[in-house]
Amino acid sequence: MKRIEIRTTERDEFVDITPLVREEVRRAGAEDGLCLVYCPHTTAGLTINEHADPAVAADILAALDRLIPGDGPWTHLEGNSPAHVKASLLGASVQIPIVDGDLALGTWQGVFLCEFDGPRTRTVWLRFLA
Amino acid sequence: MKRIEIRTTERDEFVDITPLVREEVRRAGAEDGLCLVYCPHTTAGLTINEHADPAVAADILAALDRLIPGDGPWTHLEGNSPAHVKASLLGASVQIPIVDGDLALGTWQGVFLCEFDGPRTRTVWLRFLA
Amino acid sequence: MKRIEIRTTERDEFVDITPLVREEVRRAGAEDGLCLVYCPHTTAGLTINEHADPAVAADILAALDRLIPGDGPWTHLEGNSPAHVKASLLGASVQIPIVDGDLALGTWQGVFLCEFDGPRTRTVWLRFLA
Numbered sequence: 001m002k003r004i005e006i007r008t009t010e011r012d013e014f015v016d017i018t019p020l021v022r023e024e025v026r027r028a029g030a031e032d033g034l035c036l037v038y039c040p041h042t043t044a045g046l047t048i049n050e051h052a053d054p055a056v057a058a059d060i061l062a063a064l065d066r067l068i069p070g071d072g073p074w075t076h077l078e079g080n081s082p083a084h085v086k087a088s089l090l091g092a093s094v095q096i097p098i099v100d101g102d103l104a105l106g107t108w109q110g111v112f113l114c115e116f117d118g119p120r121t122r123t124v125w126l127r128f129l130a
Numbered sequence: 131m132k133r134i135e136i137r138t139t140e141r142d143e144f145v146d147i148t149p150l151v152r153e154e155v156r157r158a159g160a161e162d163g164l165c166l167v168y169c170p171h172t173t174a175g176l177t178i179n180e181h182a183d184p185a186v187a188a189d190i191l192a193a194l195d196r197l198i199p200g201d202g203p204w205t206h207l208e209g210n211s212p213a214h215v216k217a218s219l220l221g222a223s224v225q226i227p228i229v230d231g232d233l234a235l236g237t238w239q240g241v242f243l244c245e246f247d248g249p250r251t252r253t254v255w256l257r258f259l260a
Numbered sequence: 261m262k263r264i265e266i267r268t269t270e271r272d273e274f275v276d277i278t279p280l281v282r283e284e285v286r287r288a289g290a291e292d293g294l295c296l297v298y299c300p301h302t303t304a305g306l307t308i309n310e311h312a313d314p315a316v317a318a319d320i321l322a323a324l325d326r327l328i329p330g331d332g333p334w335t336h337l338e339g340n341s342p343a344h345v346k347a348s349l350l351g352a353s354v355q356i357p358i359v360d361g362d363l364a365l366g367t368w369q370g371v372f373l374c375e376f377d378g379p380r381t382r383t384v385w386l387r388f389l390a
Contacts, residue, residue, distance in 0.1 A: 001357060034257055036245045037295055039366075041368075042316070048222040067327060068327075072321075091308075092369070093355050095166055096168070096223075097131060099168075106172065177351075183338075185336035187334070190345050195344075224351075227385055
């Protein structure tokens with residue numbers, strides 16, 4: 001299984017991993033099928049959204065912060081419950097078609113690692129199915 | 131890769147695409163596996179929910195509008211940031227088992243294209259894996 | 261297709277089904293691939309999150325309750341619209357890599373059936389792809 005390592009620098013941050021995922025798909029020589037991008041963390045997630053204008057990612061992060069304010073109340077004692085909630089709202093994986101050996105994304109789409117409890121070193125797993 | 135085209139008529143709208151997806155699965159002759167339904171847009175998404183009573187889709191749309199009100203504040207200048215947020219909350223794909231050449235959905239389940247920035251012509255991609 | 265039956269005991273509840281899913285993956289003898297865990301219900305969903313501290317699941321449930329309060333307003337007459345909304349926010353399936361015949365989850369990750377309209381008997385479907 002392929003692994004991608006990502007160093008995040010903020011508490012909440014979207015990191016565009018599209019070029020890294022695309023490179024692994026090409027390197028794997030997968031012709032047609034599906035790419036599973038999997039996040040093995042519980043305070044980070046994955047999403048697909050516009051990556052042309054970085055303001056879109058910033059707006060999604062700000063909206064999530066308004067939805068899940070830090071003051072809770074929370075029972076989990078580590079203080080990062082909002083990060084767990086955001087991770088479940090966005091999800092732990094994305095699935096993308098592979099066509100002719102390349103990721104088949106829409107024109108404006110990119111793949112983001114969604115950090116909600118950084119900064120940390122995160123890993124993303126890749127799985128190709130024909 | 132199979133493509134389905136959908137013409138939406140409202141800004142926010144759930145379009146039941148279950149019959150279209152089912153027809154493509156049957157036509158593809160896929161026996162057992164998985165159907166990936168993929169939305170290549172960043173202001174629309176996909177979800178699986180009840181399609182017997184249209185009031186359910188209306189209630190989900192209204193709840194999303196209450197969660198992500200239009201007044202933000204937003205930094206993305208196109209004015210459709212709520213649509214991007216809703217797209218990430220619901221997700222860009224759904225995965226459904228294929229059993230005996232047919233979609234294996236639960237009794238009340240249907241597949242919806244979720245329009246959040248319409249009206250537009252949308253495309254949905256289908257991928258079958260055995 | 262493998263099926264797991266789960267008896268829920270609360271209206272809102274996360275049931276950790278990780279051991280049940282893992283057992284089926286091992287029993288199936290799937291070597292490397294992907295496990296699709298599919299929820300055929302429209303008022304329940306699936307998520308992957310921390311299962312070491314049960315307070316995390318409790319905090320996610322409480323946050324969802326604050327996001328989607330019962331008083332709506334709603335048009336669906338069965339009174340369980342919040343459950344339908346929560347099901348779409350978390351999603352009807354999770355996809356997990358299978359490596360060396362075992363579920364490849366992150367260290368803190370578990371798979372939860374998310375009951376939003378219990379108590380009921382729920383079924384989860386499993387599909388393995390190589």
